[in-house]
Amino acid sequence: MNFKVITIDLAKNVFQACGVNEHIKPQFNKKLKRNEVLDFMRQQAPTTVVMEACYSSHYWGRELNKLGHDVKLIPAQHVTPFVRGNKNDHNDAFAIAEASQRAHIRFVPVKSEHQQEISCSHRIRERLVKNKVSLSNQIRGLLSEFGVIFSSGHKALVTGLECFVGDAEYSVRLRNMMTDMLNEYKGILKCVKGIEQQLHEFVDTSENGQILRSIPGIGVINASAFLAAIDKGQAFNNPREFAVWLGLTPRQHASGNMNKMGGITKRGDRYLRKLLVHAGRSVVSRAVKNDDPLSKWATKLRTTKPFNQVAMAHRLARLIWILLSRQEHYRVMPAAQEA
Template structure:
């Protein structure tokens, strides 16, 4: 029987594979290691391959496509409802296949290696930022015990450390502690700046990145993260779908004639949502000084709503603008306020 679809449950070293005909009849159920999986897939005629969008799925997707297969990655939350019986590799593989047959499943585009490398830099930067915060907080707590307290913020911490490293009234132990932690702090700063420089260089050379950089509130970090995550937005059918995927649209509770809108759903990528909202906060502060349509809309909204509500609504607006411009392949141009006559 000719295999039409191969469903694969991915793992680190051991993989479960199931083959199905066009009539959804099972042909084989195999358990292979990494080397066996590569060889087995090379021997198979081109067919449809379905996998869960998870650990290493983009790597395997690129590999299988290079062999000639058609690969579909399914979001993990869409696979879970189809798992039947006990949790094991065979049932997971069957659930992946069943989910792939649903008519309205939205598949995840396979990321290029360049996109994954960019996201690696973003994740490393996030970890370094958390480490830097931990370092400063720990030293602040230790020095507070001996009466040394200084203002909050990275610039204030940097200035205070410079002053303390030259303070000869401190004991030898405290001087060593301050100098050691300050050296760690400076090393972390250098590593963060090196990553940011690389991200900025890469996005400035990217045509899609130039489109996003033209939008207010979208800096090189936001542009880099979004291009690496969504490309040109080809996975979404509309700007609304993109905003829903980001988790910045209200949750709906509806039954019969009653419909209640709650807080934002917070679905999708938490990092992208956080970065976009930070960008929205930045433009809210300066909106009153400008007179284009977007700034006027933000100013009017901020007069009625709390700051955080305005920030999320602005982020929603920016997400729609991003998707629209990426689809049209054009740069952002401030629009004049429409006068109703």
Template sequence: MKVTTIAIDLAKNVFQVLGMDEHAKSVFNKRLNRAQLAEFMLQQPACDVIFEACYSAHYWGRKFLAMGHNVKLIPAQHVTPFVRGNKNDKNDVLAIFEASFRPHIRFVPVKTEEQQEVLMLHRIRERLVKQKTACTNQVRGVFVDFGLSFPQGYSAFERAMWEIMSDEHQRPMIKLMANDFWDEYQTLNQRLDRINSLIKQIVKRDPNGRILLTIPGVGPIIASAFAASIGGGQAFNSPKELAVWLGLTPKQFASGNKSVNGKISKRGNCYLRKQLIHGARTVVSHASKKQDDLNMWINQLRGRKSICCTVVATAHRLARLIWILLQKQSPYEAQYGGYHGTC
């Protein structure tokens, strides 16, 4: 029997590999270690190779594509409903195979090494931002017991720290810890500046990144993150699908003739959604100063809705705009005269 589809349950060292023929009959179902998997797949005829889009999936995807296979990555949440019986590798790999044949399954494109490098920078940057915030919060918390209260904001924090470190009458232990906190704060700033500089350099070389930089509210961080995550938007058939994937569309509660929309679903990539909402907040705050169609729509919406609703709605619209411009491969140009007061 000729193998036409191979499903793989990925792990760190041990992999469950299921081979199926064109009639969905099992040809083999075996466990292989890391070295055996690569050698085994080299010996197989070109076929569909399916596994979850999870830990190390893109590495193996690139490796199998180079061998001539057709790689399909399935989001892990779409595989879970097909697991039958106990939780084990054999049942998991069978669920992966079954899920791949369901209609309307959207496969995840295999990312290049360049895309994963950019996303690696974003993950490290996100951790450093959290550490910087934690550092400043701890300083404020421990020093307030000594009557030292800091205003909010990094500039105010830096001024207050300098005052403590330069105060000759301050207690020695307080000055010692202030210097230690300051060294940590400066180190985090230097690492963040280096990563931000790398991201700016990368996004300027990326054609998709340069297109995204022309969109209002989209800077190097948002542009590089979207370009690395979705490429040219080829995984989505419409701008609505991208907005749904970002979790910017409302949850639906429907039964019979009754349908109610709730809050946004918050499904999908929370990092991209957060960054896009931050960008949208900037656009909304400056909308009253501009007269193009996008900003007139924002101003009209702001007159009826709260600031938070307006920001999320603007993020939704920016997400659709991102997909459209990536598909057209053209930069953003502000439109005038096409807005008629409808949302």
């Protein structure tokens, strides 16, 4: 039997599959164990399979694509309004089918294994950086109790610790503890550098990576993170949609003749938005030294809005989508030509 849509409510061990016809009437809604999912879908004629973009969804999307199905991933927040009755797997699976038929739903592209590997590298690096900062603060706090103060900065901490562990003025117990902490700190730094080297290799061998590197403020970390998340930006129809997805557009509250614009919505991926804001901050800090149109725009904006990193991040987001969709490198034009 052919179904218009088959939806799967993902889980760790017990899945819920629901098939609907062209009138969105459920034809079956059954539980499947993890080892039964692929066998069951192999028996179905190629059709559209919809799942929530959540835990393990990209893996299942790749596996079902191999079976000839057209897999679509739908953001979980768009499914919630369509859940009728109590919250259970049976109702969730049917809600996914109803939500997938809405006209303005934007589906999430299925990521390749390579994209997910790069995303994993970023998550591991982010955790290591947090551990490094935490360890650095603990070292400084502990040694301050003994009257030892280091200057701010990574190099000052490492140099100061190396001098401290060799100073016979302090007890052997304290110096041994600091030696262990110094080795731990250096181990974290080594792991971070190893991950960054892998990201460099990924960006250097990618044409899209070179396109993103040509944009002011976009470095290896930003370029690799955005390529792993959006590829060429094919999930978005225009640059504004991409900026909205990142949560860099104002929050609107309107009714009748009343229209209020607030701060940014902060929707989407917090990590990507943070990277883009840092990129905007770097562009703004160097804008005074340059005379290209982007720098002049940032300098002009700075006179009216002192904290304009978010505005620059919004503009960089639009540049990212435009250049990836056109497959063009960023070209710096003199201000006279723009005029």
